[in-house]
Amino acid sequence: MKKLLAAAVLAAAAVTVSAQPALAVEIGQFHATGIGMYPTDAVGSGEKVARLYARNTGWLDSQCYVHSYDVRSHFSYYSATVWLYCQR
Numbered sequence: 001m002k003k004l005l006a007a008a009v010l011a012a013a014a015v016t017v018s019a020q021p022a023l024a025v026e027i028g029q030f031h032a033t034g035i036g037m038y039p040t041d042a043v044g045s046g047e048k049v050a051r052l053y054a055r056n057t058g059w060l061d062s063q064c065y066v067h068s069y070d071v072r073s074h075f076s077y078y079s080a081t082v083w084l085y086c087q088r
Contacts, residue, residue: 028086029067030054035079039071046082059086 030053034045047066054064067085071078 026088028054028057028059028064030064030084030086031081032084033079033081035077037077039078039080042071042078042080043069043082046080047084050082050084054084054086059088063088 030050032046032049032053034042034047034049036042036045043066046069051061051064055061064084064086067083069080069082071080
């Protein structure tokens with residue numbers, strides 16, 4: 001009886017251990033350039049385009065955030081390159 005109970009416990013433990021899924025993380029990185037009259041406009045424009053790229057490849061907005069950006073000043077406008085980082 002004890003051997004049968006021990007075998008059942010070991011079998012249940014083996015099923016429990018093998019049933020745990022492996023944790024896989026997928027990441028995506030996108031970048032785009034935008035322009036605007038002010039630095040915030042340029043960053044917002046670049047972020048819109050980068051999020052469009054991300055959405056077109058299956059990412060949700062909630063899975064992505066702005067990782068960094070680089071703003072440049074020109075004579076009458078600003079340009080910004082925006083890097084978007086996504087994780088699921």
